[in-house]
Every structure is written in C-alpha cells, then in structure tokens.
Amino acid sequence: MTIKKFIEAPEIARIKAIWRGKLVAERHQQDITYRLFKVDDFYVEARINPLSFTRHFTAYATLEEIMPLYSDAPSNDICAIEAAS
Secondary structure, eight states: OOHHHHHHSOHHHHHHHHHHSEEEEEEEETTEEEEEEEETTEEEEEEEETTTTEEEEEEESSGGGTGGGGTTSOGGGBOOOOOOO
C-alpha cells in the first residue's frame, strides 16, 4: 500500500494496514495514546482516546517528520526504530 492509497482508503482498510505494520514507538498525553507504526514504506501515527472511543490516523512519508514528537517519551515507550530502506 502506498501512503496515498492509505490516506484515501476507508477506515477499515487503514486499520487492516496498521495491523500488518510494525509498532515502532508509543507515547501518552493525558488520556490519549499515540502509537507509531511502520506500514510498508511510510509511517502512521494512530491516536486513540479510550474515553470517547475515537481514533484518528495520520500518515507520514518519513520517520524524521514524526520522531520529534516522541523525543520526550520515556525510553521504555520507544521500541527499536527500523530505518526506512
């Protein structure tokens, strides 16, 4: 899947793509959990709010675009980052 197809896909297709991906980082902000996944040749941040049962997905072409948001996360929330090939 390409990043363009991911962005244009219905929610269920995006969820399936994320499940195929690899979790690379996680952070928490108040009641919201952010999980960063590598999906094919791009990255997706899943924003999950368990209190309101809402989720939102944001796609990024490169890891450099999103990793600054994870720089303040505790080190045990950051998984081994796999460099894009």
